[in-house]
Amino acid sequence: MKSRAKGKGKGKGKGKGKGHALTENNLIFAHPASLRDVENHYCAGCGHGIVHRLICEAVDEFGIREKTIGVAPVGCAVLAYDYWDFDVTEAAHGRTPAVATGIKRVRPDNIVFTYQGDGDLAAIGTAEIIHTANRGENITVIFVNNGVYGMTGGQMAPTTLAGQKTATTIYGRSLKRDGYPIKILEMLAVLPGAKYLERVAVNSAHEVLRAKRAIKNAFKMQIDNKGFSMVEVLSMCPTYWEMTSIQAAKRINDEVATFYPLGVIKSC
Amino acid sequence: MAHKILMCGNEACGEGAILAGCTFYAGYPITPQNELTAYIAKRMLETGGVFIQAESELAAINMVFGASVAGARAMTSSSSPGISLKQEGISYLAACELPCVIVNMQRGGPGLGNIAPSQADYFQAVKGGGHGDYKLIVFAPSSAQELLEFTYLAFELADKYRNPTFILGDGLLGQMMEPVQIRYTNDDIRTTKKEWALTGCKGRKPNVIKSLLLGEGELERHNQKLQEKYSSIKKIEQRAEAFYIKDSDIVVTAYGSVARIARSAMKKARAKGIRVGMIRPITLWPFPDRLFKETADRTEKFLVVEMSAGQMVEDVKLAVGGRTDVEFYGRMGGAIPTEEEILEKIESII
Numbered sequence: 001m002k003s004r005a006k007g008k009g010k011g012k013g014k015g016k017g018k019g020h021a022l023t024e025n026n027l028i029f030a031h032p033a034s035l036r037d038v039e040n041h042y043c044a045g046c047g048h049g050i051v052h053r054l055i056c057e058a059v060d061e062f063g064i065r066e067k068t069i070g071v072a073p074v075g076c077a078v079l080a081y082d083y084w085d086f087d088v089t090e091a092a093h094g095r096t097p098a099v100a101t102g103i104k105r106v107r108p109d110n111i112v113f114t115y116q117g118d119g120d121l122a123a124i125g126t127a128e129i130i131h132t133a134n135r136g137e138n139i140t141v142i143f144v145n146n147g148v149y150g151m152t153g154g155q156m157a158p159t160t161l162a163g164q165k166t167a168t169t170i171y172g173r174s175l176k177r178d179g180y181p182i183k184i185l186e187m188l189a190v191l192p193g194a195k196y197l198e199r200v201a202v203n204s205a206h207e208v209l210r211a212k213r214a215i216k217n218a219f220k221m222q223i224d225n226k227g228f229s230m231v232e233v234l235s236m237c238p239t240y241w242e243m244t245s246i247q248a249a250k251r252i253n254d255e256v257a258t259f260y261p262l263g264v265i266k267s268c
Numbered sequence: 269m270a271h272k273i274l275m276c277g278n279e280a281c282g283e284g285a286i287l288a289g290c291t292f293y294a295g296y297p298i299t300p301q302n303e304l305t306a307y308i309a310k311r312m313l314e315t316g317g318v319f320i321q322a323e324s325e326l327a328a329i330n331m332v333f334g335a336s337v338a339g340a341r342a343m344t345s346s347s348s349p350g351i352s353l354k355q356e357g358i359s360y361l362a363a364c365e366l367p368c369v370i371v372n373m374q375r376g377g378p379g380l381g382n383i384a385p386s387q388a389d390y391f392q393a394v395k396g397g398g399h400g401d402y403k404l405i406v407f408a409p410s411s412a413q414e415l416l417e418f419t420y421l422a423f424e425l426a427d428k429y430r431n432p433t434f435i436l437g438d439g440l441l442g443q444m445m446e447p448v449q450i451r452y453t454n455d456d457i458r459t460t461k462k463e464w465a466l467t468g469c470k471g472r473k474p475n476v477i478k479s480l481l482l483g484e485g486e487l488e489r490h491n492q493k494l495q496e497k498y499s500s501i502k503k504i505e506q507r508a509e510a511f512y513i514k515d516s517d518i519v520v521t522a523y524g525s526v527a528r529i530a531r532s533a534m535k536k537a538r539a540k541g542i543r544v545g546m547i548r549p550i551t552l553w554p555f556p557d558r559l560f561k562e563t564a565d566r567t568e569k570f571l572v573v574e575m576s577a578g579q580m581v582e583d584v585k586l587a588v589g590g591r592t593d594v595e596f597y598g599r600m601g602g603a604i605p606t607e608e609e610i611l612e613k614i615e616s617i618i
């Protein structure tokens with residue numbers, strides 16, 4: 001999609017579509033204003049691009065682009081700041097929620113979210129995510145779980161399923177040797193500080209719509225000052241699952257979502 | 269009106285931060301800097317600032333990163349083992365050119381060591397304890413008064429240069445009670461407009477703060493820019509205090525709490541007719557090498573005294589460039605050198 005028709009969000013961008021007969025009236029699908037019109041570096045069939053877009057759609061629809069501050073992780077999404085058209089900072093690996101805490105505490109009127117992968121959030125940043133949720137920080141966390149370290153070459157992640165082959169579990173993840181896949185949302189659900197926790201997927205149009213609703217719900221929690229909200233997105237990594245994009249999308253239904261149940265884990 | 273309060277060094281450091289307009293502090297308990305955390309927790313309640321007791325030093329330094337990114341004057345403090353944990357964050361702060369103040373009330377090491385005063389983290393502070401080529405502006409206060417004043421100044425220089433600054437104290441300085449004069453008011457604060465800060469992109473293009481530079485030559489250019497900044501800091505910000513250097517055969521060199529002991533030893537030696545002078549570096553980085561170079565031509569010998577196995581002594585040797593002998597006396601593992609020991613050492617090398 002090369003042409004950039006601005007979203008139908010409030011305010012900015014109205015009537016700025018270049019060389020198109022598109023108007024607000026006939027526009028049913030547009031490039032979100034908050035998503036830069038650039039090529040991304042993600043592999044074919046990867047879910048990150050979809051999740052980036054859903055965040056931008058939510059930001060546009062709430063009209064909060066000018067007060068949103070994103071915190072980008074270390075991992076496949078490390079370059080997220082090249083794609084989002086609002087203020088973004090990098091964070092050291094796993095420290096993402098700590099950085100977001102610092103930002104939100106000094107700028108409580110801004111909308112602050114972290115974007116983290118399973119290595120960033122569920123391995124090296126486990127302490128940070130637990131304590132940020134436990135303090136009830138009024139931030140939103142978007143957790144993309146594809147069960148593998150993509151950026152570094154497909155090593156085992158804390159969320160890798162039992163038996164799954166990765167660069168560091170060549171015969172499959174052994175529960176005895178490598179431990180169990182972690183269900184982070186279920187762990188966080190016991191913390192009173194965590195107010196909204198939902199797990200979604202982005203492997204079909206139907207699931208993408210549900211994912212968008214969840215992401216909007218999570219941002220709404222923050223806008224309403226209700227406290228810590230987090231959406232876990234089950235996402236595809238065809239490259240390191242060594243599958244076609246279609247097989248990877250199917251695997252989410254067949255194997256991943258059967259272990260990591262979709263739906264609202266907690267809402268209060 | 270300036271008034272005096274009896275407070276410990278850790279509290280004076282905290283008050284310096286509050287006076288400088290620090291509105292964000294995150295830290296994790298560790299001895300011997302706990303008075304600072306407790307003091308600033310109380311003062312943030314009074315001033316409407318943010319205090320967070322973090323889950324770890326890692327989280328604390330990264331919360332400071334976030335607060336700094338968002339434009340606040342931010343601070344963290346710890347003691348040696350905790351400062352080791354903060355090194356990752358310090359490297360990112362320096363790389364992203366984010367101002368903040370980091371305090372290390374050093375204790376004996378390596379490892380868990382003990383909780384007695386030490387100066388064994390000099391290398392870590394001045395040479396860069398984290399990864400990559402970076403520098404922090406490092407202050408070495410030697411009293412509660414200076415802890416207040418240098419912390420205040422550290423915030424100003426951090427903003428001026430968009431660089432983390434560092435207060436290198438020790439457990440003795442942190443816990444010793446002394447009268448402190450409060451000289452500043454909030455009206456004195458010199459603020460810098462932070463156009464780079466993340467505040468939401470209303471009315472401007474989005475700001476991005478990052479240290480990942482993958483483009484061809486991009487990271488080298490960024491490093492060159494950092495080094496240029498460090499060169500100008502080196503020219504402008506060298507600070508030291510000197511005594512009798514124009515009338516000395518031996519120049520004793522010490523910083524922080526040891527400088528006070530060394531100064532007493534110097535006085536005793538002079539009373540005995542030994543021509544002893546002294547240089548006390550106030551900034552450890554930039555190291556006051558100009559003063560050392562000038563002094564090297566006038567004196568016979570330097571004696572460096574530290575609570576370490578010999579760390580600052582290497583910078584003194586570099587500064588004097590072999591023109592003068594440089595002797596060393598050190599105590600380790602939390603032991604404090606006495607006036608008598610230093611005097612004895614002076615007499616043995618004269």
